[in-house]
Every structure is written in structure tokens, then in C-alpha cells.
Amino acid sequence: MKKFFEKINLGGIEVSNRIVRSATGESLAAEEGYVNEDVFKIYKDLAEGKVGLIITGMMAVKKNDICPGLLRIHDDDYIEGLQKICSVVHKNNSKIMAQLAHGGTQIIANPSHSPIGPSKVKDLVSGITAKEMTQDDIYDLVKSFGNGALRTKKAGFDGIQLHAAHGYLLSKFLTPYYNQRNDEYGGSLKNRIRILIEILNNVKSKCGQDYPVFIKLNSADFLDHNEGLMFKEGLQIAKLVAEERFDAIEVSGGITYTPNSESRKNINSKEKEAYFEGYAEKVANAVSIPVILVGGIRSLETIEEVLQGTGITAISLCRPLIREPGLVKRWLAGDREKSKCISCNKCLDTRDLGCFRIRQQPEEDHPS
Numbered sequence: 001m002k003k004f005f006e007k008i009n010l011g012g013i014e015v016s017n018r019i020v021r022s023a024t025g026e027s028l029a030a031e032e033g034y035v036n037e038d039v040f041k042i043y044k045d046l047a048e049g050k051v052g053l054i055i056t057g058m059m060a061v062k063k064n065d066i067c068p069g070l071l072r073i074h075d076d077d078y079i080e081g082l083q084k085i086c087s088v089v090h091k092n093n094s095k096i097m098a099q100l101a102h103g104g105t106q107i108i109a110n111p112s113h114s115p116i117g118p119s120k121v122k123d124l125v126s127g128i129t130a131k132e133m134t135q136d137d138i139y140d141l142v143k144s145f146g147n148g149a150l151r152t153k154k155a156g157f158d159g160i161q162l163h164a165a166h167g168y169l170l171s172k173f174l175t176p177y178y179n180q181r182n183d184e185y186g187g188s189l190k191n192r193i194r195i196l197i198e199i200l201n202n203v204k205s206k207c208g209q210d211y212p213v214f215i216k217l218n219s220a221d222f223l224d225h226n227e228g229l230m231f232k233e234g235l236q237i238a239k240l241v242a243e244e245r246f247d248a249i250e251v252s253g254g255i256t257y258t259p260n261s262e263s264r265k266n267i268n269s270k271e272k273e274a275y276f277e278g279y280a281e282k283v284a285n286a287v288s289i290p291v292i293l294v295g296g297i298r299s300l301e302t303i304e305e306v307l308q309g310t311g312i313t314a315i316s317l318c319r320p321l322i323r324e325p326g327l328v329k330r331w332l333a334g335d336r337e338k339s340k341c342i343s344c345n346k347c348l349d350t351r352d353l354g355c356f357r358i359r360q361q362p363e364e365d366h367p368s
């Protein structure tokens with residue numbers, strides 16, 4: 001019977017428990033994306049809080065992908081600061097992966113800088129119309145992911161996760177709404193996932209076959225009028241990706257800034273928790289690599305039920321660990337009270353990552 005606190009090998013990484021910190025953009029990095037004291041502290045606190053595996057916020061692999069406040073990995077200059085993070089995490093017996101990404105047309109903060117996409121389609125969220133990537137643009141991006149991954153290895157990370165969810169550039173290749181190409185990167189599912197496989201191969205050739213490469217995928221995009229990816233295809237994509245030897249899949253869903261986004265609001269009852277469980281369970285039944293569930297998980301009861309009742313291997317948390325970086329340590333110490341996060345999503349609005357409620361009402365506990 002799976003337990004949350006046991007040691008396991010998660011996709012090639014020895015972790016001390018089954019709790020993963022889901023990628024969380026820091027909104028704190030110095031303007032140019034370097035590690036500073038505030039960013040360092042986030043990771044130190046999480047590692048001291050006994051999170052098994054920490055996944056960083058999305059890191060830009062291309063210089064012209066401007067993501068304000070987020071970490072970057074497009075140049076060797078970034079390695080030194082990241083080394084310090086890896087070192088404090090490892091000192092505390094935790095593990096850390098870098099999430100590599102390209103924002104595409106969805107980086108609202110700076111619309112003029114990232115107008116590329118698989119096809120010339122207007123972004124439903126930002127309203128920006130993408131410049132269709134040429135095949136040379138695609139090869140160049142693939143190489144940039146590989147080079148970024150090599151830098152993460154030099155910095156001491158335990159592996160990388162590709163961000164192919166939530167409407168950012170890689171996820172746009174997966175949905176027929178945004179990917180209207182008629183070359184080998186569009187059309188069939190096999191073609192739409194080609195960029196992911198090329199990145200995987202590029203990373204493994206540069207970092208070694210045993211450097212873990214996870215992927216975060218949408219089960220579905222949950223857009224109005226079924227305009228985005230639907231689960232029927234989401235499941236097939238997960239199967240194809242697993243066959244290509246990615247090391248683990250984190251199952252998410254939704255598009256950032258839309259009503260059914262990946263970070264759903266007001267998770268204030270047990271019934272509302274783990275809102276992607278049904279999808280992740282089906283993925284876990286269909287693939288032979290570990291599946292990580294993310295989205296609205298708030299209590300140990302839910303974690304235990306998911307682990308015991310499904311083939312899901314690990315549980316990923318984001319907002320609860322913004323509210324309380326020491327949550328896992330608290331649970332391990334026997335205090336089973338659920339997360340204090342009330343999913344108000346104010347953490348998404350701040351320019352400096354933190355729990356808004358702690359700042360506003362430090363004494364107040366969560367209402368049930």
C-alpha cells in the first residue's frame with residue numbers, strides 16, 4: 001500500500017516522500033531573472049519543510065521570451081545563482097527539478113516580446129496574434145531547451161520538467177485550435193507532439209540518457225465551446241509521450257487566466273479537492289511511467305485516498321506550499337490538519353510571491 005511519507009524512486013530520482021512542489025513562478029527574481037536572496041529563501045524553506053521533490057517556477061530558455069520576475073536559464077551566467085539553490089535543497093535531503101518553458105503569446109505582462117506560436121492564431125487569453133514559427137525557429141527552440149537543460153545539469157538540478165500545459169508555447173502545439181500547421185509539426189497527434197520528442201532527444205543527448213525529463217501536460221484545456229484540447233486527445237498524447245521515454249508525467253489542465261484554469265478557486269470542501277484526479281487516474285492506467293497528480297489537493301485524507309485508490313504515484317502541491325512551506329514537515333510530525341490555503345488566488349496577482357492572507361490577516365486560520 002502506497003504511503004505519502006515513504007522513500008521511492010520517482011522517474012529516476014530518489015525522493016524521501018511522495019509530495020512534489022508543483023512549479024510555481026517566483027515573481028521575485030531580479031529583473032533579469034537571476035537568483036536573489038528572496039528566491040533562495042523560497043527554496044530553502046521548501047527543502048527545510050521536507051518536500052520530497054521541488055519543481056522550480058517556469059524558467060525561460062530563450063532570451064527574447066520575456067517573463068518578468070521569473071528565473072531564466074538562457075545563458076551560462078545564470079548557473080552560479082542556481083547552484084546555490086540546488087545546494088541548499090540537497091543539504092536538506094530534498095530534490096529539485098527545473099521547469100523549462102517558453103511563454104509564447106501568453107505572457108500578458110509583456111505582449112510585444114514573445115509573439116511566436118505554432119500558427120498565426122490569436123491567443124484567446126492575451127489577444128496577441130502569434131507569428132507562425134518556421135521550421136528553423138522550431139529547431140532553434142529545440143536546441144535552446146537542450147542547452148538550457150545542460151545548464152540545469154551543471155547547476156546541480158536532479159532533472160528537468162518540460163512545461164507543456166496551461167496554454168504556454170509547447171502546449172499550443174498540442175491543440176488543433178492553435179496548431180493549424182500542415183507540415184510535420186501539425187495535423188496528426190504524432191506530428192503535434194513531435195516538438196516535445198525532439199526536445200526530449202536533444203536534452204538526453206546533451207545531459208545523458210539517465211538525466212530525468214518529466215513533462216507537465218493538460219488533461220484538457222477546459223475552454224468554452226470546446227475550443228481547446230479535449231481529454232480524448234489529452235489521454236492519447238500522454239500515452240504517446242510515455243512511449244517516448246519521458247520519465248514521468250504531471251497531469252494538470254486548464255489555461256492560465258481563464259475561469260477553468262489550472263488553479264481553481266475556493267477549494268473549501270473535500271469534494272472540490274483533487275479536481276483532475278479522474279483524468280490522472282485514466283492516464284495512470286494507460287501508461288507505464290509514474291503519474292503525478294496536481295490541482296486542488298488540500299488534505300492528507302485526500303492524498304491517502306488518491307495514493308491508495310489509484311495508480312497515481314505522487315501528489316503535487318502549489319498554493320498550499322505558498323501559504324505554508326513547512327506543510328509536509330507538519331504532516332510528517334503527526335499534525336493532520338489540512339492545508340490552510342483557501343484558494344483565493346491572490347498569490348497569482350501579487351508581483352512578489354507570497355500568501356496574501358498571511359499578510360492581511362496573519363492571525364486568521366482558514367474558515368471551513
Ligand SMILES: Cc1cc2nc3c(=O)[nH]c(=O)nc-3n(C[C@H](O)[C@H](O)[C@H](O)COP(=O)(O)O)c2cc1C
Nearest residue numbers: 022023024025057058262263295296317318319347
Ligand atoms: C502563483 C502561482 C504560480 C504558478 N506558476 C506556475 C509555473 O511557473 N509553472 C506551472 O507549470 N504551473 C504554475 N502554476 C500552477 C501550479 O503549478 C498548479 O498546477 C496549480 O496551482 C494547481 O495546484 P494547487 O491547487 O496545489 O495550487 C502556478 C500557480 C500559482 C498559484
